[in-house]
Structures are given as C-alpha cells and as structure tokens.
Amino acid sequence: MKLIRTIAVAGLLLAAGFAVPRLCATEIPQAERRSGYTFMSPDTKAIQDDDTANPGMLWVLDGEALWKRKTGTADKACADCHEDARASMKGLAARYPAYDKTLGRPVNLEQRINLCRAQHQQATPLPYESRDLLALTAFVAQQSRGMPITAGADPQLEPFVAKGRDTFMRRQGQLNLGCTNCHNDNWDKHLAGSAVTQALPTGYPLYRLEWQSLGSLQRRLRNCMTGMRTQIYDYGAPELVELELYLMSRAHDMPIETPAVRP
Amino acid sequence: MWLAAAGLTLARAASAQELRPYTITGDSIAESLTGAPGDAVHGRALVLERTSTCILCHSGPFPEEKFQGDLAPSLAGAGSRWSIGQLRLRLVEASRLNPATIMPSYYRVDGLERVGTAWRGKPILTAEQIEDIVAYLATLRD
Numbered sequence: 001m002k003l004i005r006t007i008a009v010a011g012l013l014l015a016a017g018f019a020v021p022r023l024c025a026t027e028i029p030q031a032e033r034r035s036g037y038t039f040m041s042p043d044t045k046a047i048q049d050d051d052t053a054n055p056g057m058l059w060v061l062d063g064e065a066l067w068k069r070k071t072g073t074a075d076k077a078c079a080d081c082h083e084d085a086r087a088s089m090k091g092l093a094a095r096y097p098a099y100d101k102t103l104g105r106p107v108n109l110e111q112r113i114n115l116c117r118a119q120h121q122q123a124t125p126l127p128y129e130s131r132d133l134l135a136l137t138a139f140v141a142q143q144s145r146g147m148p149i150t151a152g153a154d155p156q157l158e159p160f161v162a163k164g165r166d167t168f169m170r171r172q173g174q175l176n177l178g179c180t181n182c183h184n185d186n187w188d189k190h191l192a193g194s195a196v197t198q199a200l201p202t203g204y205p206l207y208r209l210e211w212q213s214l215g216s217l218q219r220r221l222r223n224c225m226t227g228m229r230t231q232i233y234d235y236g237a238p239e240l241v242e243l244e245l246y247l248m249s250r251a252h253d254m255p256i257e258t259p260a261v262r263p
Numbered sequence: 264m265w266l267a268a269a270g271l272t273l274a275r276a277a278s279a280q281e282l283r284p285y286t287i288t289g290d291s292i293a294e295s296l297t298g299a300p301g302d303a304v305h306g307r308a309l310v311l312e313r314t315s316t317c318i319l320c321h322s323g324p325f326p327e328e329k330f331q332g333d334l335a336p337s338l339a340g341a342g343s344r345w346s347i348g349q350l351r352l353r354l355v356e357a358s359r360l361n362p363a364t365i366m367p368s369y370y371r372v373d374g375l376e377r378v379g380t381a382w383r384g385k386p387i388l389t390a391e392q393i394e395d396i397v398a399y400l401a402t403l404r405d
Contacts, residue, residue, distance in 0.1 A: 174382040175316065175367045176358075176375055186334050186365070192319050193330035229382045 026169075026184035027250075028198055035202045035254060036262055039195035044209070048261035056138060056207040056259025059131075059214045063139025066132060072123030078136075081120060085143055093141035094149050094256055097245045099156045105238060106160050106245050109137050110216060128235035134214045138205050141258035149202070149256060152249030164246025167239060173230035194263070200251040201244065203260020210263065217244050282370060283390050285355065291348030292355060296370070296390035306399025309392055310338070316367065316387070317396075324403065335366065340405040350397045354388070369393060 037045065047053050067078045067085055082088040097106040100115075107115065113136050114125040126133035152161045168179040182191065183199035190196065204217040211219075218240050225232045233240045285292050295301070310317045311328055322331035323338035341350065352359060357366040369388040388396070 170376065172375075172377040174375065174378045174385075174387060177365060177367070181365045182334075189334045190332055191334060192313075192332050196334075226379075229379050231377045231379050 026180050028184055033200060033254065034198055035200055035257065036197045037257060037260065039197050040263060044261060044263055054207065054259060054261060056214055056261060059135045059138040060142050060259055062135035066136050067139060072117065072121035074120065074122045076121050078116065085140065089140045089143040091144050091147050093144040093258065094147045095151050097151060097241050097248065099154050106157055106241050108241050108244055109140060111236060113137060113140065129216060129219060134205050134216065138214060138259050141205065141256065144256040145258060146255050148253045149248055149251045152245055157245060160242045161246050161249050164242035167243050168246055173228035175228050177228050179224065199247060200254060201247045202251055202254050203257035205258065206260040206262055208262045214259065282372065282386060287352060287359065290352060290360060291346060292351040293348045295394055297394050301394030301398030303398040303402050306395035309396050310399060338400065338403060340403055342401040342403040343405045347397060347401050350400045351393065354393050354396060
C-alpha cells in the first residue's frame, strides 16, 4: 500500500502537468485486478449468477427477437446478413470499441450497431439508452460471455487509448478529482456506503439495481462525472468512447460478464 | 449513490458570489471568513448533508447516519488535533496542506478544469457554511 501511495503522488504530478515518465503512474498491478462483481454482496452476486433471476436477461431476450426482425427501407434483419449471432458475434464485444476505417476513430458497440442500422438496414439510428439499442447491444455482447477482453490491442488505437488514459488521470470538476483518485488509489475503500471498485468495465451493458434498468458503460461514466461536478460529455462523444476504450484496455484478458448486475 | 446529491446542489449553492479575502498564516487562517463565529449546530447538519460531500469520504460521531465513507480519517476528535484556524484553512484550501490530497478545496473557484455549468464560478460552500462547519468541528474533542 505504501508503494501504491508513492506511485499515486507521481500520478498526481502527472495530472498537474509535470513531466513524469508515462508508465510510472498509478496503474493497478495485473494480479490485483478485480471485477466489480467481487465487491458485491452474496445476494447481488447470486442475481448475476442465475440467468433466471438476472433481470439483464430480459434485455438479451428482447435483443434476440430484434436480431431476427426485418426493419428499415432495406427490409433486412441483422440475421439476414450475420446469420446466427452465436457464431458471428462470438468474441466480438471483447474487442470493442474497435477502430473504424471510414471514420478514422474508434466506435463502441452501440455505435457499430447503429452504423449497420443506418447503412445496411436503412433505418434511423436507435437513441442511446433506448430499450432497443440496449437490448441489441446486450444480446451481441452476451455472445462473448466468459471470453477475455482484447480491446485496445489494435496499434491504430494507441493514440485514442492514450487520450482516454489522460482523461482518467486528469483532475476535473468542482471537486477537483480524477477518476484515478478513486479507482486506482482508493478502490478498496467506500464512498459513503458504496464500494469504490477498480472501474473495470467487464459487464456492460449491465443491470444496475439503483437504475432498475439495464444501462450502458457511458451512462455509468456520466454518473461518475456528475458526482465529480464536471461538464458532462454527450452520449457518443469521442471523449467518452476513448475513455471506454482505455477502461477496456485496463481490463485486458479479464472475462466478459454481460449482462452483469451491479448495486 | 454519491451522484444523487449532485442535482440538489443547484438550489443550495446560493447565488454566485465574490470570495471574501482571507490571510493564510503558516498552516492556518486565523480570522473568520465572515467576521463572526459560526453556528456549531447548523455546522453539524451541514456536515451530514450529502451536498456538502464530507461524509462521502469521512466517518464521524454520527450514529444516525448509516452510510459513511472510509476514504479519509474519522472526524471524531478533529477539534483536539487542530486549532480553529487550522480547521478553517483545511476547509478553504486543503491542497495547501497536502498538494496531493483528494479532499476538495471548499472555498476556491480558480485552477479548476471542466467544472459543470451549474457549479462554475461558485465555491462548494459559502463563507457562512464554512464558519458553521469549523465551529462544529472545533467541538469534536476526544
């Protein structure tokens, strides 16, 4: 812990703009990384573990129905082009956000699905956090359950991972906190009643008891930004996708849990 | 859970106001920011209020409060460990005492990045609120 504290100071100097070599910041050692799941009460764990009790499975089932439904001017279903999601979407969520050649930047899974809606189904994009977009995303991501996260490995993504990391390390908002102050330096502590955790996004979209709904990783990030009293990025903003990408790269090799459950 | 509080702040944070001048001597601010002593009873209520943010990080002698933080030392006994002037500087600008601290500076509007519009240009607490909290902390003696 002493070591972690010392390193934490280096991270803060970095945040303050001092030249500190990039790698000496507060990163959590690989062997100490823990999914948010491990911080939960046995009752909440049991909800995630049992598909018949996990409310997130309702969205997955909806997503499966949407996958097969024809829509848009093209009158095509996802299944018409991608066939059985169990094969075609297997492992896919583990490598998202991924680099999009046409746009020249990373897109997250929701954005990728909406690209297919617009370009291949000729339908209007689904709004962020809408039931249908969450359902399709959960259905696609569930096909990667148990598979190791590889997002961020693509060398083209390097500058975007670095930007996400910068946002994570920088102090901001009226409370003058950085994500790192809580999630790297104090992950084993409690903010009022809540376990702080390591902010490893292994289970999104996930069912949060507090939301009484499924929600995306961006919704979670915006929640933390509200707590910090910062200017909150819009859904889909490049900065949020970069942050997602960085967080996924921090969770490299950890298994996907979608649809996870959190307090 | 810590997010719920944020929305309420708007109503509370009073109108944008000029910060009152103060003088730091050593590790403390000797003079009251308002020129008058604070109200300790009100100060206790403020410490417990979610919008003040204290008990997100701190615990203390608050048996009625189920959710207290453990990111920071307990406030119990703070009045024995610190003088009123030291407590005042700690609230006004904790980063003067420890540049790496996570404790926010409650009476400061400059040097902050990307502050949300609802909070921009306003200190987290008003001078009166700081004096009330300081008065309360001073009563926390072992």
